[in-house]
Amino acid sequence: MRAWVVHRPRRYDPAAWRTEHPLVRTEKPDPLPGPHEIRIRVSACGVCRTDLHLAEGDLPPRRPDTLPGHEIVGTVDMVGTECQRFAAGDRVGIAWLRYTCGECRWCLRHRENLCPSARFTGWDADGGYAEFAVVDERFAYRIPDTFDDEHAAPLLCAGIIGFRALRLADCPPGGRLGIYGFGASAHLAAQVARHQGADIYVFTRSAHGKELARELGASFVGDPNTPPPQPLDAAVIFAPSGDIVPAALAALDRGGTVAIAGIHLTAIPQLDYVDALFGERVLRSVTANTRADGEEFLRIAAEAKVVVATSPYPFDAADRALTDLAAGRVRGAAVLC
Incomplete structure (x- = not known):
């Protein structure tokens, strides 16, 4: 699959980023879902300021050639064993929080955002600057019909x-x-x-x-x-x-x-x-979010008819989207779609 990775983080410099951008286009194997996991074909992925922090090195990479993106919307095209919430063809979203242990004192107090074992999309695992993404279905969200894919993507982290x-x-x-x-x-x-x-x-x-x-x-x-x-x-x-x-x-x-x-x-x-x-x-x-935060926000956003201001970019222009975000040229939220 086509994908973008943060190859070598570096501080934003308009001149240097034209020729030495931290984001690099590459080809990666299509991911396969494991137990409880779903694979989605990505149709839109928001470009978040956290992605910029990763590209600039403010957020130290946790793995080589990190594939960023954690505001992901797409359609389930493959399900792993033991999946019950979603089926092929469902429209879903993948957000920043992708795993918590469920057993520590923070998880047991409904504060899973503070779980010491928490893992995050586009930092600990591959994100959505790609054609496919995989996540445990227990950490995926149903997308309200009120929002199309482009305008739903920023809801999943920024929102x-x-x-x-x-x-x-x-x-x-x-x-x-x-x-x-x-x-x-x-x-x-x-x-x-x-x-x-x-x-x-x-x-x-x-x-x-x-x-x-x-x-x-x-x-x-x-x-x-x-x-x-x-x-x-x-x-x-x-x-x-x-x-x-x-x-x-x-x-x-x-x-x-x-x-x-x-x-x-x-x-x-x-x-x-x-x-x-x-x-x-x-x-x-404020540290990350709980899944309950996500579910409640998506409900309220649909109820309030929230207007999502987006600046769309084609997938092949992910490097330009991140450059524009660094330079303050994006109105609302940048979205790869």
Whole structure:
């Protein structure tokens, strides 16, 4: 099968990436499903910022020539033994979380996202920058009919992780929610939050992001260091910049939470306890998701008629899609389809 792999991670450099891109086209054997596994013929795969972190080396590869991609939509074309949930012809999605042990204290407390034995698509196992992908059917999702393949793909990571970040930020009903960075994940989380009654304040340097935020009904749009007109009740940081953390905390009202949604963040500057955190302000991370998060988000996304902004790329242009993402040229979510 045709596939793209991260051959040698390197920091983004517009000049170097033209000739020495970390993504390399290759041919790999078609994968075969094992017990409990299904194989899908990939029809769409989102290009996630986590893929960029892998390509740039912020996320150290766990295997040589990693095949990225964990926002995968396709049709089941082969099932392994002991499969019961899906059959050939079913439309399914594969997301970031692909295995948990089911036995550790975190799994038993319904917090499988913290399982020490967890494995992840496009990092520990081959992802969706390919013609076929395999996953344990217990970690696959049914895709709501509301979304076609291209627009369903970003829901499977950008959507799910944004939804978990919203939950952990704990914005009260009718509260003011700050969103820092406005790309693939943020524009989906903003729509869910509005559906749930929040007032949305967006902070981003991206001209594309500002335009999209206004289209989606944000009450305020400004740069990350611009103070909001009123204190925020909660905030989610999607941009992978630690410099934003002090600004988000300064914008926060007493008792509010700032949730950091990304898997990678640059260094956070030194914080003054009284100015930044006193008043029971909370700063917390967000780690992956549970399958329950995924199922609930997909249901709410369909119910809320979430609009997924995508920038489609042909499969043969995966390297260009990742380059555009690194350069901030993607509006919404890039999708290989």
